[in-house]
Amino acid sequence: MTASAPALLDVRNLSVAVDTDEGVASILDGVNFQLAPGSIHGVVGESGCGKSTLIKAILGLLPARSRATEGSVALNGKPLFGLEQASTAHSVRGRQIGFIPQDPFLALNPVFRVGDQLLEAMWWHGAGSDDTNREKPRAQRRRAYSERIVELLRAVQLPDPELALARYPHQFSGGQRQRLLIAAALACAPQVVLADEPTTALDVTTQLQILKLLRQLTRERGVSMMFVTHDFGVVAQLCDTVTVMYAGQTVETGPVATVMEQPSHPYTRMLLACHPERSVELKGIPGAVPSPLRPPAGCRFNPRCPEVIPDCESGRPKLLPASAGRHVACFRCHAEAVP
Amino acid sequence: MKSGPILSLENVVSVYGGGRSWLGRAQPEVRAVDGVTFDVQEGEALALVGESGCGKTTLAKTVLGLLRERSGNIRLDGKLVSGLTPQQARLARMTIQYVHQDPGAALDPWWTIGHTLDETLRIHAVSDRAERARRIEEMLSAVGLDSSFLRRYPHELSGGQQRRIGLARILILHPRIVILDEPTSGLDLSVQATVLGLFDELRHQFGLTYIFVSHDLSVVRRMCDRVAIMYLGRVVELGPTEPIFRAPVHSYTRALLSASPSLTPGQLDGMPSLRDDPPSPSAVPSGCGFRTRCALADRVCSAHRPALEAVVDDAANGHMAACHHWQDGLFSSADGSLAMHGVGAQ
Amino acid sequence: MLIIRKFLRDVPAMMGFAIICTVIGIAVFGSMLVPHPHLVFESDLLRRFEPPSAEFWFGTDNLGRDIFSRVLVGTQGALTVALTVVAVAIAIGVPLGIYAGYTTGWLSELVMRVTDMFLAVPQIILALAIAQLAGRGLGSAMTALALTYWPFFCRTVYAETRRLRHSVFIEALEGLGASRTRILFAHVLPNVASPIIVRATVGMGFTILTTALLGFLGVGATAPSPDWGLAIAESREYLPDMWWAATFPGLAILFTVLGFNLFGDGLRDLIDPKLRRSRS
Structure with missing residues (x-):
């Protein structure tokens, strides 16, 4: 992504930490991530990399006993932090940031009609910033929103x-x-949609339909999306x-083509080399993801990294610009970039 | 001289539901496996591929003998092993073993790993304690674990370790055919590669035959010699892996292969996608099951069920497809556009 | 060790545990602690209805017997009855529940429909009827309670077994060719043990309560037994002036039942194989 x-x-x-019975677990450690307007940004990593916690932190939905220890989240230049206060979180969540959950089989309440469930979010937040229906009497408001839901369901190509x-x-x-x-996430016309592995529970041909739909909707509606997946x-x-994550740290970020074709961080390279298509x-990768209770010092990949240098344990590597528009957090890559 | 197939299925039908419960209504009958015929050669890895509801897991359980086939013949080493009660069938098919999709859940949570492995051997009447311990030790090292795992409980293992234990648990019985049900689902990429490597290694070490039930096509392409594509309980295409992946003949196979995500970026817009959802397995369309979603479908397709026939250009390889129009399909794919309805490319 | 640590942190369960230990202690050593052994069964009409005092902590009853002594001695009876009833109910209900849960067919249906019929009639009314038929006495009360309590175990075990029958590890065992006996007793039974234990603990309290109720209604223990329920029944007509005669046996029932219930609730949270650790 360009700096401009x-x-x-x-x-x-x-950074996000959780208090557990066995001590403080560091789930996110200095994560950096920028979502450019109108783009779809993937956040990818293996289990335990902190990608779901990242979503929860942005939504202000961190579970009890976990807290953000440093850093900031800003939407449109306005800081979202202090989101722990439920009232602000409530107005941002849903209205400005839509959310598509992972499991479509669990995310809808089975005892209510879907129309009512979709209506609910709009009832609280209104249907976007230019919503004129909020002042209208109940019955009119209900009718207006129902029409909007039908329009949304048509947009998501539901028969x-x-x-x-x-x-x-x-x-x-x-x-x-x-x-x-997806219709529910778009109901209040948010600027940003966070999607948490929305196709993992689906078959590949259905997955393709949904991915094409997401692509089309983000284009038509000018919505930006953060798409978390493994x-x-x-x-x-x-x-x-x-953005590639490992054990709570940002490893590498950049245009998809560059990162996939010429990964530069050792972890990204090794992980992509594990794919059956390339392996x-x-x-x-030998070894296992470290426990967040006792993470290794410095770069968390250093115990498994074949190209480790002494610097790797000295501190958290910064995410610095590298070739072809990407940013890499790796001491060795930094050292090689400087002649 | 080529020996006969180790396992052969002939027109196997497996039915769910049906009958009625006590004082209840009659249950609708679902033909989850509807006339499946294929052979498995000794030492090969055959993939059963399809989406949820296509009957691949039911077929696996029928082969295993856990479900009773409604009709059709199953031969193991040329010997008929079908038409028996489930208990007898399972006994007759003991050389076929099954690794569960979630091998962690396949372990009793109250038992240690050692206890579970030991029990497996006791069920199979290995009464000598030292013999059991020796075989367990041997198998643990074959799957790359040390004996400290024997004292652990299932919930203390990682996903990769659970797969290894799942494998050890059945390999200890010296099976000849191993059915692997979604063996990589829920595994991270870096662990998946190791586990797949282990599958390969064990297959050669023990001369195993694999039946690989999976929906992950990149894994199937990498691991298997032959592929059977299933849709609504029927095999729609069958043949060696590479020819099928390179030149699929059945419209469904083509849709499935093109939908499978590959690492080459940004082809989403050009991809044709199937319309609608698959029909319910309890209401399979007449004739060809895929005709409701197929662009080539016509009156013949709804009137006659296509048989699995050799694909002429590729008959020597054993490439077969069940489609009335596979030749038209080949023709129209020549210009690179796949003839299918769908949410068109933007 | 994790189990014990977790349990120690659960205050209500620990209170329940303490009460149960006390009650068991009294049941075992009660006869030695009794301050007036001769006033347990023998009456002393000169001392009728003495209020609680330094000599008679809980006062005396209508026959001049020491209530404190009688409550202590009655503990053993109450516990024995509860244990026997729950044990018999488990012995009937658990095998039936496992069988009905694991198999399908008319026999399984029959077992469950009979269970449902038992559960549809209030237990106390059924127990009253059975006890009346069998004649007055503690033995017939126990029989009545056991015969009416097993359906609760049967139901619980049935539901758990049904759930387990379709669990992957049972399927895996079937695939490996394990026999039905092995699956039922080595695998299903330990996995349904936790709801059984919880139900049994709560059932102990419940049975003590119901025995007391039967005693109160006159179909349980017969005079001069120091049964708690009977004691309340006998002193009922002297209420509210001679309040102590009914209050203290009542409190004994209350505390014992409360103890079992608190402990049972604690166990429910505790019995989870995921808390098992191989090393530690």
Whole structure:
């Protein structure tokens, strides 16, 4: 991403810690991430890399006993932090930031009609900043919002949108439910949508339908999206830019084509080499992801890294610009870049 | 001289539901596996590929003998092992073993790993304690774990370790055919590569035959010799992996392969996608099951069910497809555009 | 060790545990602690209805017997009854529940429909009827309670077994060719043990309460037994002036039942195999 375009969503040096019975666990350690307007940015990493915590931190939904220890999150240049205060979080969540959850089978309440569930968010937040319906009497307001929902359901290509309002979640297939959830995320016309592995529970042909839909909707509506996934293939298909995370740290970020074709951080390189499409001898990365209770000093990948240099344990590597528009957090890459 | 197939299925049908519960309504019948025929050669890895509801897991359980087939013949080493009660069938098919999709859940949470492995051997009447301990030790090192794991409980293992234990648990019985059900689901990429490597290694070390049930096509392409593509309980295309991945013949195979995400960036816009969702397995369309979503479909497709026939250009390889129009399909794919309905490219 | 640490942190459960230990202690050593052994069964009409005092802590009853002594001695009876009833109910209910849960077919249906029928009738009314038929006495009260309490175990175990039957590890065992006996007793039973233990603990308290109720209604223990329920029944007509005669046996029931319930609730949270650690 270019330095000139101001970021819509700007996460700087964000660290999140959780108090557990066995001590303080450092889940995020100085995460940096910028979402440019109108783009789809993938956040990819293996389990334990902190990608779901990142989403929760941005949404102000960090679970009890966890807290942001440093850093900031800004939307449109306005800091979101202090989001722990529920009132602010409530007005930002849903209204300015939409959220598409992971499992379409669990995310809808089975005992309510989907129309009512979609209506609820708009009832609280209104349908975007230019919403004139908020002042209207109840019945009119309800009708106006119902029309908007039908319009949204048509936009997400759900068959028979008028009839869908009166149906219950179990009457929809997994792909259809995910379409409903996308409509819900877009209901209040947010500028940013966070998607947490929205296609993981779906079959590949359904996944393709949903990815194409997301691509189309973000283009048509000028919405930016942060797409969290563990699947490099999905990132390659969908995203413009990508951030790779490992054990709570940002490892590498940049345009998808560059990162996928010429990864420069040792972790990104080794991970991509594990993909069955590229792997020569089917060998994984030796070692395991460190426990967040006792993370290694400095770069958290250093115990598994074959190219470790003494600097690696000295401190958290900074995310510095490297070749081809990307940023890398690796002491060795930094050292090699400076002649 | 080529020996016969180690496992052969002939027109196997497996049905869910049906009957009625006590004082209840009659349950609708679902033909989850509907007339499947194929052979498995000794030492090969055959992939069963398809989306949820296509019947691949039901087929695996039927082969294993956990579900009773409604009709059709299953031969193991040329010997008929179908038409038995589930208990008898399972006994007759003991050389076939199954690794669960979630091997962690396949372990009793109250038992240590050592206890579980030991029990497996006791079920199979290995009464000598020292013999059991020796075989367990041997198998643990074969799957790359040390004996300290014997004292652990299932929830103390990582995903990769659980897969290894799942494998050790059945390999200890010296099976010849191993059914791997979604063996990489839920594994991280870096762990997945190691586990796949282990599968390869064990297959050669023990001369195993794999039936690989998966929806991850990049894994299948990497691991398997032959592929059977399933849709709504039927095999729609069958053949060696590379020819099928390079030149798929059935419209469904083509849709499935093109939807599978690859590492080459940014092809989303050009990809055709299938319309709608698959029909419910309890209401399979007449004739060809795929006709409701297929661009080549016509009256013949709804009237007659296509048989699995050799694809002429590729018959020597054993490439087969069940489609009335596979030749048209080949023709129209020549100019690079896949003939399919769908949410068109923008 | 994690289990013990977790349990020590659970204050209500620890209170329950302390109460149960005290009650068991009294049941075992009660006869030695009794301050007036001769006033347990023998009456002393000169001392009728003496209020609580330094000599008679809980006062005396309508026959001049020491209530404190009688409450202590009655503990053993209450616990024995509860243990026997729960043990018999488990012995009937658990095997039936496992069988019905694991198999399908008319026999399984029959077992469950009979269970449902038992559960549909209030236990106390059924127990009253059975006890009446069997004749007055503690033995018939116990029989009545055991015969009406097993359906609770059967239901619980049935539901758990049904859930386990479709769990992956049971399927895996079937795939490995394990016999049904092995699956049921080595794998299903330990996994349904936690709800059984919880139900049994709560059931102990519940049974003590119901025994007392049967005693109160006159179909349980017979005079001159120091049964708590009977004691309340006997002193009922002297209320509210001679309040101590009914209050102290009542408090004994209250504390014992409370102890079992608190402990049972604590156990419910505790029994989870995920808390098991191989090393530590």
